Amino acid sequence: MKIQVTLNGKKQEWDVTPNEYLADTLRAHGCPSVKISCGDGACGTCTVLLNGKPMVSCEVLSVRADGAEIVTVEGLEEEADKIVDCLTRLGGEGCGWCAPGFVVLAYALKRELHNPTYDEVKAYLNGNLCRCTGYIVRIEAVLEYLQMP
Amino acid sequence: MxxxxxxxxxxxxxxxxxxxxxxxxxxxxxxxxxxxxxxxxxxxxxxxxCGLDYIREMDTEVAVGAYTSLRTVETSEVILREFGPALRESMEHLIGVQLRNAITIGAHAASRFGFSDIIPTLLAMNAKLRFYRGGVKTLRDYMEEERLEKDILVEILLPKEGRRTVVQMARLSYSDYSVFCLAMSRAGGNWIVSAGAFPGRAKLAERTMAVMNGGPVAREEAATLAENIAAEYRFGSNYRGSAEYRRELCRVFARRGIEELAQ
Amino acid sequence: MSDFKYITKQTPRIEGKALGLGHPLYMADQVRSDAVVVKAVHCPYPFAEVESLDSGIAEKVPGFVRLFTWEDTGIITNFGWNYTPFERHVLNRVGRYEGDVVALVAAETEEAAERARRLLKIKWKIHRPVMDFTQALGSDVVVHGDHLDEMYIQPQLAGHYLPQKNQVHYSCREYGDIEGVLAQCDHVTHVKVYTPQQIHTQLETHRCYTYYDDRGFLTISAPTQAADAMQEDVARSLGIDRRKLRVIKTQVGGGFGGKNIFSPYCWCALVTYLTKRPAVLIFSREEAMATIGTRHEYMLELTVGTDRDGTFRAIDSSGIQNAGAYSEISEDVLETGIKNSYSLFPRVDAMRIRQYSVFTNKLEGCAFRGFGATQNCFLLNVAARHLADELGLDLSEVFLKNIARVGDSHPVMNGWMEDDPAYVESSTLAECIQRSMELIGWEEKRNATPPSGTIVRGVGIGVASHASGVPRVDRGNVNIAMNADGSFCVFSGHADIGTGSNTVMLQIVAEVLEVSPDHIHLFAADTACTPFDPGTYASSNVYRCGGAAKLAAEKMKKLLWKSVRETSGLPENEPLVFRDEVFYRENGERLMDLIEFADKWGFYWGGGDPLVVGASFPDTFAPSPYVASCAEVEVDRETGVYRVLRMSSAIDCGRVLNPGNARIQAMGGITQSIGMTMFEEIKYGKTDYRMLNRDLQSYKIPCQMDMPLLDIEFIESCEPSGPFGAKSLGEIATGSPAPAISDALFNALGIHFDSLPITPEKVLKAIQEKEGGHADS
Structure with missing residues (x-):
């Protein structure tokens, strides 16, 4: 069926089946940043903003995105640059697979939490698994990002 | 699927x-x-x-629409003020913000998932469910129903009874499902004790609750009552833990819960 | 150290920005839309063979392309290096573990392939499996009993590899008179440890993309840890000329040893080979977890004999390693695991190590960060803790008394030969021990009054050693060429598997050439143009490949300077100054920059031979890096639930070439080890032996909230054989957390936890046993 979405600021019409998940649909529509790892919401690598909220796109039926605004790393522009700079300065991108989803989540954190503590940042970022970095530099990177104008 | x-x-x-x-x-x-x-x-x-994403405060209860996400519930100031942090605590181990934004509280409760920490907590909060067709029923009754009618869960009602709820869980890692979960609440002389992830579907410790609700509960009785609570459940073993370990956790959590709430 | 310009500096990864922004660097981002989708057909039982396979209905699925079975593959092979036994075909009629692949389905779309796979009618003949590896040796269930006659066993393995007895390998090393020395010791301690199967859980699952290129080369584009070895293996498995096969490594979304098994590549290549069509195979999370390898499960015992003051005199160890259903590189893990760990305590009069590796019907073991040393280091640490306890000594003193020091030599050490013995040439382990203790606050915490009450705390310590590559086997090879634009290109076979080794290679070359990394390109792990590399394993990239990069860069520098003199008409010994990438004469006269040189030398009117050099770096002694870690735990004595509050690690990896990368390597390794220590373990059903936790909801890896505070410090040594004094780092950090955490629990509770993972249930049980009843009664 046909659905209308606004993807990274651009209106689009997609033809999707009722059995399709948003992560796959996004990948098919020019968003290679959306990574799929666990396929069941447990790892966060497919995180995108759906109507402003971070969401595991591998668990969202594409049809349900009808009328929605979707933002991926491809659409974050300068904010993504800032977060990625903080992350790479510390080596926090690791193998890179979890990085784009993490960037989206870090951006969501900045919009959702005001002056968060270290522990609040840590808890907010929990849903994004990483097997490389040991997480700590990722918190450091986000704390740096939060200081940026 | x-x-x-x-x-x-x-x-x-x-x-x-x-x-x-x-x-x-x-x-x-x-x-x-x-x-x-x-x-x-x-x-x-x-x-x-259908407009089911809401948290509405009313005089005697707080209504949570079935399509409200766990994330909305856990960050609700109304729920924190009226009921304390237990409900949030029962949710925050569910992996991440981006998953809890997707999970709706109605579907989670209606599913009667055995692994849930949220359902025992809602039970302890004396929650009720409003169905489109079937009207209002207690979560407790719903959990016990043998054959579920086809219906639509509209909202979850959390009664403002001045109830203090505590939830205790043990897990192997932070975002794993619980090995065992025990929720307990007290409003005046009325106690509710519910366990989940034992590993069966959550239920109340009805017999011991009857004893506890029959007279004042002293902190000194905690160990004995806890023993009785543990005796009410048929614990099972799975790869997260053995029945014996769950029984032990139930004893400890029940005793601690009573000690905390009994004053 | 401050005179370095590029190495030792925090340098972001060259591909970091693109990774963070989600650019299409990975294999899945590059697959052509006309590729057929391949799905593997897995054996649903631990041990079963296909009696009949009916694909009649499956073939009617629209978009079905072809079914592939054992009938399509007759060649006996393995899915790894050619020095390991050939004991399977690309597809096998017999499934030897649940998840083993018996057939493949190819279809035009993912949905069609999935449907066709489900519609295959397979009749299975189920065999009784052998699951308990301690009972496997000589069991009446012989995992490979049905096809012993067709195996190829390399001559050097004969006598050790006895599949008829389920024996993969037997290693026996004996140095000195073990019985005699043990008999003279003041004190003898015996311990037994168990370590579980752990899954790599790379976030990018195993996958492969294959196609014929325009010239007819069968091309594999995939995340792999070893392009050259994989090329050899796939060519052998398909029976084709290796030169007609090209392997291109794509960005790797996590390796940890698990992308050194070449099965997915063989399966996918088979489809392209037989259909001539591009093909793509991407494992689901469940398939990745249940089909590829694990960290080897071990049961180990150790007797250590000491003087009264805790000085080790004799170490006698025995044990069993679970290879799983195929031997893969289990023999190597067994031998290397021994060498890398027992080198930690070389100052003993006698040492004996006897270990078996056995077949079972469990998921096969393969390389996993730590490579057998993690398990053996845990054993050695546990033994030291027991004896410190028995002798009333502080465990850190026992370590300081016995650890390897500069100048030590022992035949168990890597690369040791009678006529060319190995020596410890660099170590700061003693300082590492002291520093990690300071960081955790050992003095006040370890010796605090014995804890009482429900919530108790304790601190503990662990030490570990590893190696830098495989001695006398591995070589690093690097070619460097100068380009027409004045930039350089480094060609290396090594595979950056997400650790940042590409960046370090460039830092090294930049340092030697005195040229910015921005003016240096890198081609890595493409069999069509990069020199041989054995693969990314054994923590060897920086030491071995970095070593080669340094040698090659030195050659290039010499050649470049010589050519500059020549083209400037200066005599051969004329001193030159190279500053900010511009050449000057000593009197300050400006000669040329690199672009001008390239123009003069090789561009149109030039005529000089292209500047191309190559160098090889032999790994002779694979010097050991060392680590000491301390942990602080908090235990609820009534529930057994505990948390690691804090960990400190001090690491000797020689000179740190990229501090950011180094810190990530250390922290990531520690995190994986925390998982193994506390909860990671494959669980099998008690009666059906099915693997129970095979997705990320049920097999948990540590998440952000599981992490303790971590203090990492590097106490640098200068390894004379390493590039700029560097040793390895990739695996060392996995060795010490498990011992440190179990020692912290011992300090908190007075109980030894010698079996991993240490779950809350085990802790509570042990507390209750110690106290002789319920904790709360």
């Missing part, structure tokens, strides 16, 4: 009619478990347009 057709009705009336139209028709929740099932769904009914 396979869906033949997807529909997003504007009213619950339409949704209910669609639901009753075919045996394989289903109401969609947050869909975070759908993929892992072998369900063959005829018409998948999305209630997103």
């Amino acid at each position: 396979q869906i033949r057709e997807y529909v997003k009705p504007d009213t619950l009336e339409e949704a209910y009619a669609l639901l009753m139209k075919g045996k394989a028709n289903r109401i969609l929740g947050g869909c975070t478990f759908l993929k892992r099932t072998n369900l063959k769904i005829g018409t998948a009914i999305d209630l997103a347009a």
